[in-house]
Amino acid sequence: MQETAAPLALLWHRTDLRLSDHPALCAAAQACSGRVLGVVVLPELTRASPRRLGYLLQTLDELRAAWRSQGSALIVLRGKVHERLPALAADLGVREVHTAPCPAFDEQLENSAVRQALAAHSITLVVHDEVTLIAAADLPFAIDALPEVFSNFRRAVERGGAWGALVREPLAECALTTVPESSAALAEAQTDATLAAEDLCAARAAAQCHDPRSSFQYVGGRSHALARIRHWFWDTDAIAQYKHTRDGLIGADFSSRLSPWLALGAVSPREVAKEIHRYERERIANESTYWLGFELLWRDYFHFWVRRWGSRAFAARGVRGRTPCGRQDADLFDRWCRGTTGEPFVDAAMRELAATGQLSNRARQNVASWLTRTAGIDWRWGAAWFEQQLLDFDVGPNWGNWQYVAGVGNDPRNRVFNVQAQAERYDPNGAYQARWLE
Numbered sequence: 465m466q467e468t469a470a471p472l473a474l475l476w477h478r479t480d481l482r483l484s485d486h487p488a489l490c491a492a493a494q495a496c497s498g499r500v501l502g503v504v505v506l507p508e509l510t511r512a513s514p515r516r517l518g519y520l521l522q523t524l525d526e527l528r529a530a531w532r533s534q535g536s537a538l539i540v541l542r543g544k545v546h547e548r549l550p551a552l553a554a555d556l557g558v559r560e561v562h563t564a565p566c567p568a569f570d571e572q573l574e575n576s577a578v579r580q581a582l583a584a585h586s587i588t589l590v591v592h593d594e595v596t597l598i599a600a601a602d603l604p605f606a607i608d609a610l611p612e613v614f615s616n617f618r619r620a621v622e623r624g625g626a627w628g629a630l631v632r633e634p635l636a637e638c639a640l641t642t643v644p645e646s647s648a649a650l651a652e653a654q655t656d657a658t659l660a661a662e663d664l665c666a667a668r669a670a671a672q673c674h675d676p677r678s679s680f681q682y683v684g685g686r687s688h689a690l691a692r693i694r695h696w697f698w699d700t701d702a703i704a705q706y707k708h709t710r711d712g713l714i715g716a717d718f719s720s721r722l723s724p725w726l727a728l729g730a731v732s733p734r735e736v737a738k739e740i741h742r743y744e745r746e747r748i749a750n751e752s753t754y755w756l757g758f759e760l761l762w763r764d765y766f767h768f769w770v771r772r773w774g775s776r777a778f779a780a781r782g783v784r785g786r787t788p789c790g791r792q793d794a795d796l797f798d799r800w801c802r803g804t805t806g807e808p809f810v811d812a813a814m815r816e817l818a819a820t821g822q823l824s825n826r827a828r829q830n831v832a833s834w835l836t837r838t839a840g841i842d843w844r845w846g847a848a849w850f851e852q853q854l855l856d857f858d859v860g861p862n863w864g865n866w867q868y869v870a871g872v873g874n875d876p877r878n879r880v881f882n883v884q885a886q887a888e889r890y891d892p893n894g895a896y897q898a899r900w901l902e
C-alpha cells in the first residue's frame with residue numbers, strides 16, 4: 465500500500481487528543497522521519513452516555529483537522545482494538561505503534577492484547593508515560609512507593625512550597641512530514657465511514673443539547689480549551705479569586721472548568737501550568753493562583769494512584785482493605801441517579817448531573833457521601849454512574865475520589881458529610897436547589 469520505502473508510524477491516541485506537548489508523538493515522528501498517522505479506536509459498546517460520547521466526537525473533529533493541517537490524517541475505527549489496530553498497522557506497512565495511555569488496569573490489559581497481536585505482524589508497540597503535571601520519571605519516589613496520603617505526596621513533590629518545582633516545560637509541536645496520499649485517503653475514508661454510524665450521530669446531537677438551567681455549555685476540542693483559558697485567566701481574572709469561589713454551585717466562572725478538556729487531553733496539565741506561571745508573572749501571584757496548581761497536583765496524585773493500585777482501585781474494599789458499606793439496594797440507587805431520594809440538596813445535584821453531565825466538586829462530594837455513608841450503598845455503583853454521566857470522566861480522579869469519600873481510599877480523616885449543614889452553608893438562600901428541583 466505504501467508508495468515509498470520510508471516507513472510510517474502510528475500514534476494510537478487514547479486520552480491524549482492533541483498534537484502539542486506530546487512526547488509519544490515526537491518519539492513516533494523521530495522514529496519515522498515525521499511520517500506518522502493518528503489512530504483512535506472506539507469500542508462498539510461504550511460505558512459513556514450519549515452526551516459524553518458526543519463530547520468525545522467533538523474533540524475528535526478538531527483533532528482530525530489538526531492532523532490534516534500537518535499533511536497527515538487521523539483514522540477513527542470502531543470495534544475490538546486488538547483486532548482493528550493490528551490489521552490497520554499491517555495494511556499500512558507500519559513498523560511501530562506509539563501510545564501513551566493513562567495506565568489504569570483496563571488500559572494495561574488492552575496494551576498486552578494489542579502488543580501480542582501486533583507482534584504476530586512483527587510490529588512493535590512502544591508505550592510512553594502519559595503527560596501528567598509532573599512526569600512519572602521525575603517523581604522523587606517509585607510509583608510503587610506512592611505516599612498513601614495526598615499531603616505527603618504534595619510535600620514530597622513541592623520541594624519547599626512551589627508546586628511547579630518539578631514541572632517540565634511543555635514540548636512544542638513536533639515536525640511531521642506529509643504522508644503518502646493513498647494512506648491519507650484510506651484514513652479519511654475509514655474515518656468518514658466510522659463517524660456516519662447512527663448512534664454516533666445521535667451522540668453528537670446529545671452533546672449539542674443545552675439545558676437552559678445550566679450556566680455553562682462545554683464544547684469538545686482544543687480550540688475551546690484554549691478559549692476557556694483565555695476567558696478565565698485573562699479576560700475575567702477569575703483565576704485570581706479562585707480560592708474563594710471554588711466551592712460555588714451556580715455560575716460559569718467559580719472554577720476553571722478545565723476538567724473535560726484535561727480528561728481527554730485536548731490540553732495538557734503542563735500547558736495549563738505554563739499559563740498559570742505566565743499569569744503570575746504578568747498579573748498577580750496569590751493564594752488562588754497557587755491553588756489551581758494545587759488542584760492539578762490532586763489530579764496527578766490520582767493518576768499515579770490508579771497506576772500504583774491496579775485492580776484494587778476498583779475493588780469493593782478499596783486500597784485500604786476496609787469493609788465498605790456495600791448495600792445493593794437497586795431501588796434506592798435508582799432514586800439517587802434520578803434525583804428523587806427526598807433529600808433536596810442531593811436531588812438537585814443529581815438532576816443537574818443527569819441533565820448536563822456536569823457537577824461542581826462541592827456537589828460531587830455531597831452526593832457521593834450521601835450515597836455511600838448515609839444510604840450505605842456500594843460505592844462502586846456510584847462511581848460507575850459518574851463514569852457514564854460525567855463529561856470530565858477520568859479514571860484515576862473518579863475512582864480515587866469515590867474511594868476517598870466512601871472511606872476505603874486515601875482520606876486519613878475518614879469524613880462523613882452532613883448534607884443538610886452543607887446545603888445551608890453553600891446554598892444558603894436555596895437558589896441552587898430551586899433551580900434544579902422546580
Ligand SMILES: Cc1cc2nc3c(=O)[nH]c(=O)nc-3n(C[C@H](O)[C@H](O)[C@H](O)COP(=O)(O)OP(=O)(O)OC[C@H]3O[C@@H](n4cnc5c(N)ncnc54)[C@H](O)[C@@H]3O)c2cc1C
Binds near residue numbers: 766
Ligand atoms: C466523587 C467524585 C468524583 C470525581 N470524578 C472526577 C472525574 O471523573 N474527573 C475529574 O477530572 N475530576 C473528578 N473529580 C474531581 C473534581 O470534582 C473535578 O475535577 C472538578 O469539579 C472539575 O471542575 P473544574 O475543572 O472547574 O475544577 P477546578 O476546581 O478548576 O480544578 C482545576 C483542575 O484540577 C483537577 N482537580 C480538581 N479537583 C480535583 C480532585 N478532587 N481530584 C482530582 N483532580 C482534581 C481537575 O483536573 C480540574 O480541572 C471528582 C470528585 C469527586 C468528589
